[in-house]
Amino acid sequence: MTTNRAVWLAFFLNLSFTIVEFIAGGVFGSSTVLADSVHDLGDAIAIGLSAYLETISNREEDSHYTLGYKRFSLLGALITAVILMTGSVFVILENITKLFNPQPVNDEGILWLGIIAVTINVLASLVVRKGKTKNESILSLHFLEDTLGWLAVILMAIILRFTDWYILDPLLSLVISFFILSKAIPRFWSTLKIFLDAVPEGVDIEQVKSDLEQLDHVASVNQLNLWTMDGLEKNAIVHVCLEHVKHMDVCKESIRDLLKERGFQNVTIEVDSSLMNHAHHKRCVDELKSLDGHEH
Template structure:
């Protein structure tokens, strides 16, 4: 065996596009739901303003956040088609991460405004036109039911589709809440129900917005993906046949569905070093969902010497 370190690269069964499989039917479903959701968000915002309903405006913000999530899902499908080039060897996947970060930060500002306005209305209740509020909320319920059915009837194995469905279900619950609040105001005259509901909806928005921001920051900082512990993986590699040493494991997220890793290993006596990359790649793929790994094969003792 050569005294110089060796370098090998393995993707398992993957090619070098690093893109998600594009399903035309699912893309059409998400595009339809995006148009419905974004269109209704505009209607809801205008209706909430005219009816004086902060709850409708807050739910419109929730719809905007979910529209953005649906748009990002569409971007993921399109990005999967873009070829890599000499300057962007991983393609354009981080564009989606940057968009998610901007989207989340904007929504946090919206939540702050909703919370401030809700406090003002609780202290000084404003007149709410419960009838128009009920009409707008009912239209939203119908739109969300149509969107949920379109996504539910698609390919359940598509993570983009599953994520979009969860967002639409959240919108559906927001519409139900707005309907209940409108009926409550009509029956009791308690206009305070509107700002109270707006705070509840704002809570849904802040949860999804903070998730977008925190996940985006983790990806941009190349933090180790959740559920992956370097020491445990290195220990697992040492249990594989043919590997004498393992170390310098690093992993980061390329997109929200693709994890990239690098690791150094050394072969045991009599083991062909060229066989190790495929063994390591299979272990990381099957046990930890890492679909792209670069393996450097070092001479025996090299890793121990570095730690000495």
């Protein structure tokens, strides 16, 4: 299944369950479920937005975006991550007070609703888990959050059938929310760095530069830019100075092979010769001398 279809299917699954959850919350008279349905509605909107941006990201480059639309996928991942983190913080703040005043819940109705919720979230997770984009990675984390949350609810419902430990409800919510934050924040930071054109993760730019300088006939590396548009394809711009212009073709091939070995798919190479630079420098000096002679 393509990334686009996977994200859209995940959106419709999430939105459908949000409607079911809202109805069930009213039937069971559970304010907890109703509040969670509002939270899930926000999640569904975020996923829908991500799906739309994922669709845009698949467009080819044009006169408006000459580098393509891949960054739109990252934008969707950032928005989803922000909503995920905001929702987790909201749950934490809300449930801290409930630790001191736990409320009874309808354990039987919540148990069956939890089973349905886990089934839907596992299905949605299976749909997007094979995706490689940052957007799909963030969505997988979202479904992990929901699955863990509802598993905790199921466990709580079973325990509450035999006890009145209602404090388990806010306690488990806090544990899950802190766990999700510990995963969401690093994902958000990783995506943000890509969005800001940071050097791709796992790439040591100083080592790459050193390896380029050690290639035969390379006198110096004057410019080296490494980045990725979407976290998948790596790009490089290299400007090197050669010992002699006759080695240009051989050196270009060596540079391209070296960078491709390190996972760079798109490589742009600019080459100068040290002899060309020397001639250019001499010409500039002669022109300055000529100008200086005219002034006198």
